Amino acid sequence: MSNDVLVPKFAAFRSTIFAEMTALANRTGAINLGQGFPDSDGPPELLKAAADAVLAGRNQYPPLPGVPELRRAIAEQRSADYGTPYDPDTEILVTAGATEAITAAIAALVPAGDEVLVFEPYYDSYSAAITMAGAHRRTVPLRPQHDRFTFDPDELAAAVTPRTRAVLVNTPHNPTGTVFSAAELAHIAAVCRRHDLIAVTDEVYEHLTFDGIRHVPLASLPGMAERTLTISSAGKTFNATGWKIGWACGPERMVAAVRTVKQYLTFAGGTPFQYAVAAALPERHGWLSELRARLMTARDTLRDALTSSGWRCFSCEAGYFLQVDARSVGYLDGTALCQDLATKAGVVAIPSSAFYADTEAGRHLVRFAFCKSHAVIATAAGRLAEFAGTTKQREGAAPWREARRSV
Ligand code: PMP
Ligand code: GLN
Secondary structure (H helix, E strand, O other): OOOOOHHHHHHHHHHOOOHHHHHHHHHHHOOOOOOOOOOOOHHHHHHHHHHHHHOOOOOOOOOOOHHHHHHHHHHHHHHHEEEEEHHHHHHHEEHHHHHHHHHHHHHHOOOOOEEEEEEEEHHHHHHHHHOOOOEEEEEEEEEEEEOEEEEHHHHHHHHHHOOOOEEEOOOOOOOOOOOOHHHHHHHHHHHHHHHHOOEEEOOOOOOOOOOOOOOOOHHOOOHHHHHHEEEEEEEHHHOOOOOEOOOOOOOOOHHHHHHHHOOOOOOOOOOOHHHHHHHHHHHHHHHHHHHHHHHHHHHHHHHHHHHHOEEEEEEOOOOEEEEEEHHHHHOOOOHHHHHHHHHHOOOHHHOOHHHHHOOOOOOEEEEEEOOOOOHHHHHHHHHHHHHHHHHHOOOOOOHHHHHEEEE
């Protein structure tokens, strides 16, 4: 038997870029602005609620759909924030993070051989989930317009084929930081309605929007509630990425289908954390305005230092990540830049090509995570500014202004 026992269709998924770059940070001692996880805890009340739940004996399997307290809290949050009503008994399913919800949704809702539309760049698990389901991925490119990534509605419409079953929409978007506007969402909704597609939305950064921009769920648009499965999670909302408490909300028939698959992935889990999130969600407002303010300050600190030292930064309306153009510091290749940044600048980033099927399209893009303390961001920003000063005129690198058309 060959040593390589991995089924060939998974060969491209051997290790995630996040694990690789975190290992590089650990090896080199560089500041880790790669994998997106905060370096501080969530609200103390949340932590205490989890500890209390453990000590109160809430340590056995939760019900398959999640503890009723959490499903009720999710229903109240979605109704209060977006006016989208869900029945906590039949229209909400608690999952092992957003990741499980996405994987179970594609497996449950997309027949093998059918197609799923994704906006490229896309979060890495989408492609793996589509492969596991035996479905096919079709990409719709996001490109910068005045430094903000968006799509061309004609390209979206043209990507639909008779085999298209679903569109997977991530807003606020990782890694571009775009929050789809009402007009952009209306284009997506129109395509879904016209071709009778289902929508699966990944809204894990729903609360982390900046500059007064508001997140709008696709499910809140006319004709979309009945065809949209909305996914979110507590990881980003409460600085608890390791808890893996996520959820999916949608029409009963969609949620029932996803539950069928989910019960054989993990069945259920995270009982004490589910209780803690149930207690924290209704109290979210104070914590979230503080978190948004902290993230926005971190984004500004990083972006200002980078921009003033010659890096080209793209716009960032939400989330954890700031994308830059490697060519602005003399690199054509983001992966090469990330290697040099780790060893020469002491900062680890993610080459955004990891989020592209068409790796050439994302070759020059690099992503920094700014969900870190002020001191860490300030130090990293200083190192990156200094690095730019040393690499400005690398030979063979086209300045981004000239290369812009190819973005
Ligand atoms: N979707 C996106 C866009 C993400 O950035 C992440 C990473 N947190 C996830 C899904 C995974 O979420 P979770 O940790 O809740 O599984
Ligand atoms: N969502 C995180 C990011 O984009 C990574 C999560 C993971 O390590 N799989 O950085």
